[in-house]
Amino acid sequence: MGKTAYLVLENGKTFRGERFGAEGEMTAEVVFTTGMTGYLETLTDRSYYGQIVVQTFPLIGNYGVIPADFESDVIGPSAYIVKHWCQAPSNFRSEGSLDTFFKERGVIGLAEIDTRTLTKTIREAGVMNGIITDDPAGVDFQALKGYRIEGAVKASSTKEQYTVRPEGPVTKRIALLDFGQKENILRELVSRGAEVTVCPCNATAEKIGTLDVDGIVLSNGPGDPAENVEIIENLKEICKLNIPLFGICLGHQLLALAHGGRTEKLKYGHRGANQPVKNRLNGRVFISSQNHGYAVVSESIDPEKGEELFVNVNDGTCEGMRYFCCPAFSVQFHPEACGGPLDTGSLFDEFFAMMG
Numbered sequence: 580m581g582k583t584a585y586l587v588l589e590n591g592k593t594f595r596g597e598r599f600g601a602e603g604e605m606t607a608e609v610v611f612t613t614g615m616t617g618y619l620e621t622l623t624d625r626s627y628y629g630q631i632v633v634q635t636f637p638l639i640g641n642y643g644v645i646p647a648d649f650e651s652d653v654i655g656p657s658a659y660i661v662k663h664w665c666q667a668p669s670n671f672r673s674e675g676s677l678d679t680f681f682k683e684r685g686v687i688g689l690a691e692i693d694t695r696t697l698t699k700t701i702r703e704a705g706v707m708n709g710i711i712t713d714d715p716a717g718v719d720f721q722a723l724k725g726y727r728i729e730g731a732v733k734a735s736s737t738k739e740q741y742t743v744r745p746e747g748p749v750t751k752r753i754a755l756l757d758f759g760q761k762e763n764i765l766r767e768l769v770s771r772g773a774e775v776t777v778c779p780c781n782a783t784a785e786k787i788g789t790l791d792v793d794g795i796v797l798s799n800g801p802g803d804p805a806e807n808v809e810i811i812e813n814l815k816e817i818c819k820l821n822i823p824l825f826g827i828c829l830g831h832q833l834l835a836l837a838h839g840g841r842t843e844k845l846k847y848g849h850r851g852a853n854q855p856v857k858n859r860l861n862g863r864v865f866i867s868s869q870n871h872g873y874a875v876v877s878e879s880i881d882p883e884k885g886e887e888l889f890v891n892v893n894d895g896t897c898e899g900m901r902y903f904c905c906p907a908f909s910v911q912f913h914p915e916a917c918g919g920p921l922d923t924g925s926l927f928d929e930f931f932a933m934m935g
């Protein structure tokens with residue numbers, strides 16, 4: 580049995596649990612994901628920077644730790660909450676248990692939490708901050724309420740530009756702006772024969788112009804999209820290069836902001852592997868993998884500049900845009916999946932077709 584620790588939410592609600600992984604205290608925004616599998620992809624997704632992730636699926640860790648499934652070389656979430664964690668994982672690819680993995684990486688895990696009640700609380704009251712602590716009576720609620728995720732993209736992006744080449748012949752050259760990218764975006768591009776130059780988040784139009792690329796991809800990433808003022812200004816110039824552009828998740832949000840649009844924070848976001856999205860051009864519905872707390876307000880974009888391409892079937896929020904003023908389209912969900920369904924992977928093919 581692990582040592583007792585607590586999750587205290589900013590509304591005062593307290594949940595008792597048992598520690599695994601690293602010791603210590605952690606304050607962050609508490610969000611839930613409904614993915615039944617794919618916990619390794621979730622744990623290594625840097626878009627969870629500054630967040631404590633709650634898994635609604637009650638048993639996590641049963642297939643152990645499989646590095647080949649990682650979406651980055653760091654743990655994205657600040658801490659991790661589950662109902663049960665599996666102490667005897669079994670899988671031919673497994674290289675260890677969650678407990679050891681968390682201890683090695685200094686990440687706090689909390690198990691035996693009533694994740695159903697916790698999820699309902701967040702769903703009804705909206706996303707809020709929380710602290711994992713051994714001393715629930717000593718929580719400073721003012722500090723807890725004041726916690727904000729800041730500087731997340733800069734902290735997550737690569738500092739140095741680097742290039743990844745395909746094994747076979749190079750079909751296209753792509754610049755990938757790394758805002759905290761998931762590795763599978765890179766894999767999807769390289770597997771289609773692209774030579775991909777991964778650029779730091781603040782790469783300018785001038786810099787991208789010198790790379791002589793056929794296309795530009797804007798990656799996913801953490802935090803409030805509107806906070807990235809410098810990147811949004813750069814994107815306005817990048818759009819003027821008139822090179823085909825594909826934005827994913829944070830990339831989609833930043834592209835909308837660069838087109839004069841607005842983003843809003845959703846009550847509790849979309850995180851999981853079964854979010855239905857509808858293509859407004861042909862009415863087809865796809866099941867998608869998602870992890871976002873903000874959404875583009877599609878009406879805030881000048882209809883002369885762009886239109887909504889995908890909409891969420893559950894709540895009607897914007898899931899994709901296409902633009903008329905430059906060769907660009909973007910999606911809020913994850914066509915690269917990992918975890919989750921591969922239904923929308925063909926969007927990478929559409930992007931390659933766009934590059935000619």
Ligand SMILES: NC(=O)CC[C@H](N)C(=O)O
Pocket residue numbers: 626798799800801802803804827828829830870871872873874
């Ligand atoms: N996965 C992402 O790119 C997330 C985008 C943004 N940080 C949000 O929460 O909405």
